[in-house]
Every structure is written in C-alpha cells, then in structure tokens.
Amino acid sequence: MSLLKVQNLTTYYDTSAGYNQALESISFDLNSNEILGLIGESGCGKSTAGYSLMRMVERPGQIMGGSVLIDGLDLLTVDNATHRKLLWKEIAMIPQSAMNALDPCYKIGAQILEALKIHFPQMSKEEGMNRVHSLLEMVGLNSRIAQTYPHKLSGGMKQRAVIAMALACDPKVIISDEATTGLDVLIEAQILAILRRLKKERGLGIIIISHDLRMVTTVCDRIGIMYAGYLVEIGSTDEIKHNAQHPYTKALFSSQIDMNDFNRRVDSIEVVVPKSINPDDLCRFFSRCKEKVDVCNTPPPGFTSISPTHAVACFKEVLASGK
Numbered sequence: 001m002s003l004l005k006v007q008n009l010t011t012y013y014d015t016s017a018g019y020n021q022a023l024e025s026i027s028f029d030l031n032s033n034e035i036l037g038l039i040g041e042s043g044c045g046k047s048t049a050g051y052s053l054m055r056m057v058e059r060p061g062q063i064m065g066g067s068v069l070i071d072g073l074d075l076l077t078v079d080n081a082t083h084r085k086l087l088w089k090e091i092a093m094i095p096q097s098a099m100n101a102l103d104p105c106y107k108i109g110a111q112i113l114e115a116l117k118i119h120f121p122q123m124s125k126e127e128g129m130n131r132v133h134s135l136l137e138m139v140g141l142n143s144r145i146a147q148t149y150p151h152k153l154s155g156g157m158k159q160r161a162v163i164a165m166a167l168a169c170d171p172k173v174i175i176s177d178e179a180t181t182g183l184d185v186l187i188e189a190q191i192l193a194i195l196r197r198l199k200k201e202r203g204l205g206i207i208i209i210s211h212d213l214r215m216v217t218t219v220c221d222r223i224g225i226m227y228a229g230y231l232v233e234i235g236s237t238d239e240i241k242h243n244a245q246h247p248y249t250k251a252l253f254s255s256q257i258d259m260n261d262f263n264r265r266v267d268s269i270e271v272v273v274p275k276s277i278n279p280d281d282l283c284r285f286f287s288r289c290k291e292k293v294d295v296c297n298t299p300p301p302g303f304t305s306i307s308p309t310h311a312v313a314c315f316k317e318v319l320a321s322g323k
C-alpha cells in the first residue's frame with residue numbers, strides 16, 4: 001500500500017549568487033512496511049528533500065512546485081492548520097544532527113510530552129507520561145531517562161530519545177536524515193534494528209537519508225540515487241546493487257572498497273563539484289560522465305523503466321529502449 005506519493009518536488013534556495021536549484025523535480029512512492037534509502041554525495045539535496053517532504057523548508061529555501069500526497073491530501077497545499085495536524089501524526093522526521101535537536105534546558109520526558117500535548121491536548125499529564133515511558137522503552141531506553149537532562153546522555157541515547165520523540169504521535173512515515181552518522185558501529189546497528197523493527201511491527205514507511213552506501217544496501221528495501229538535486233535512479237536494493245544503470249550509480253559502487261576483495265580496483269569519480277546555482281540546462285553529471293554521448297548535451301531525460309520497480313534517468317537507456 002502506497003503511503004506517500006511524491007511528484008515533481010522542486011526546491012530552490014534564493015542566494016545572492018542566484019537560485020541554488022537544490023532539488024529538481026523528484027518523484028517517487030513510499031509503501032507501508034518499506035524502507036527506502038536516499039543516497040548521494042554531500043550537497044546533492046538529501047536534507048532539502050527531507051524538509052521539502054515535511055513542508056519545513058526555511059528561508060532562503062522555497063518549495064517551487066510538486067506535490068506530496070499523504071492520506072489523500074497534498075501536504076504542500078493544505079492550509080496551515082491541516083499541515084500542523086499532518087506533521088508528526090502522519091509524517092515525522094529525525095533531523096540531521098538530531099542529538100543537537102534536544103533543548104538542553106528541559107528534561108527528556110518534558111520535551112516528548114510537549115510534542116504529545118500539541119496533537120493530543122485532551123491527554124492528561126499521567127496518560128502523557130505513561131506514553132513517554134513506553135516510547136522510551138520502545139527505543140531501548142530505560143523509562144527513568146524521562147527525568148534526565150540531555151547533557152547526561154551519551155550520543156546514542158540522545159539519538160534514541162529523538163527517535164522516541166519522532167514516534168510520539170504514531171506517524172505512518174518517518175524520515176531519518178543521517179540518524180546514525182557519527183555514531184559508533186554498535187550504536188548504529190542498534191538504531192537501525194529499531195527502525196527495522198518499527199517497519200515490521202507497525203508497517204511504517206521509512207526514508208533513510210544517508211551517504212553511507214554500505215549501510216543503505218544492508219538495511220533498505222529500495223534505494224533512490226540522488227545527484228546534484230536530481231533523483232537519477234531508483235530500484236530495489238538488489239537491482240541497484242547488481243544491475244545499476246546510471247553512470248553515477250555505477251561510479252558510486254565502484255568507488256567502494258570491497259572488504260572481501262582487496263585486489264579489486266577502486267575507481268574514483270573525477271572531482272568536479274556539480275554546479276547547482278544557475279546550472280546549465282543539461283544533465284548535471286555530464287562533465288563527470290564516462291559514458292556520455294552527443295545527446296547528453298541537452299536537458300536530461302525523465303525516467304526510463306528497466307523493470308516494474310527499477311527506473312533510471314539517463315539518455316543511454318532512452319537510446320537503448322528506442323523511445
């Protein structure tokens with residue numbers, strides 16, 4: 001069942017140098033009981049995508065167009081009161097550097113309770129605290145943590161507390177933006193296990209934003225590859241791992257070190273930072289692409305289907321499909 005339908009989502013930042021075209025017409029669906037990974041290099045627009053999905057882009061950012069359908073409503077066009085009701089109840093986000101999202105002046109329990117009060121104003125304090133305790137236990141924390149200030153917690157504990165906060169209103173969709181970046185591998189594994197358990201037990205749709213290809217291919221059911229604001233390929237994890245079609249996806253995989261084969265050649269991608277402020281009107285991977293053909297010197301194509309679950313936005317595939 002589709003929980004989220006994203007179409008042509010486009011977000012720009014208005015800078016003194018011109019519009020930074022950070023997110024360019026991305027489209028995808030998210031199903032219940034599914035983890036979708038969004039992966040790409042730093043600055044390719046992953047966090048912008050997350051905030052745009054929540055309609056929480058701050059100035060100088062501006063959502064320029066598209067739709068985010070959730071529960072039959074377009075999150076981007078509903079009035080502010082409906083938007084407030086949908087946020088955290090239907091769709092919630094664990095922001096990048098989530099551990100810094102906690103207010104140092106308030107105890108963990110009070111901060112989660114605050115989120116609950118907004119959506120369930122009729123909830124008594126006792127009911128609220130019971131819910132806080134069960135949320136903390138759900139993410140593997142002792143409920144006594146509710147009475148603790150954030151500075152007393154380790155990084156992994158703070159991260160779990162923020163996950164508990166994101167889960168407070170029982171959302172159907174969770175966006176996790178680099179939720180495990182900077183944590184040691186053991187804590188990372190524990191947090192990913194929590195997300196996987198939530199998907200299984202509650203049928204959640206989860207978007208994991210990351211630049212960690214190894215983690216994403218281990219945890220996600222499907223993967224979308226982003227490059228310079230574009231979603232350039234999307235498919236099941238197997239399809240992306242074993243049958244990648246976009247030259248950028250292929251380059252990304254061949255730049256990984258294979259722990260089982262140290263003799264395998266590790267390729268690098270030429271260091272040309274893609275221009276997203278006033279970019280040329282052509283494929284943004286053009287200058288780095290090892291497979292470019294003449295037609296690539298034109299605006300990039302939309303998706304070509306490789307299979308019912310696998311699609312790529314590349315002229316090579318358009319030519320191969322004869323369309």
Ligand SMILES: Nc1ncnc2c1ncn2[C@@H]1O[C@H](COP(=O)(O)OP(=O)(O)OP(=O)(O)O)[C@@H](O)[C@H]1O
Pocket residue numbers: 013014015020022040041042043044045046047048049059060061096211276
């Ligand atoms: N507040 C802002 N003002 C101007 N430009 C911004 C702003 N926030 C992001 N950008 C630009 O938008 C583009 C996408 O940034 P974004 O933070 O979404 O990338 P990202 O993929 O999440 O990167 P990272 O992996 O480093 O977190 C970048 O070119 C960035 O410089």
Ligand SMILES: [Mg+2]
Pocket residue numbers: 046047048096
């Ligand atoms: Mg980011």
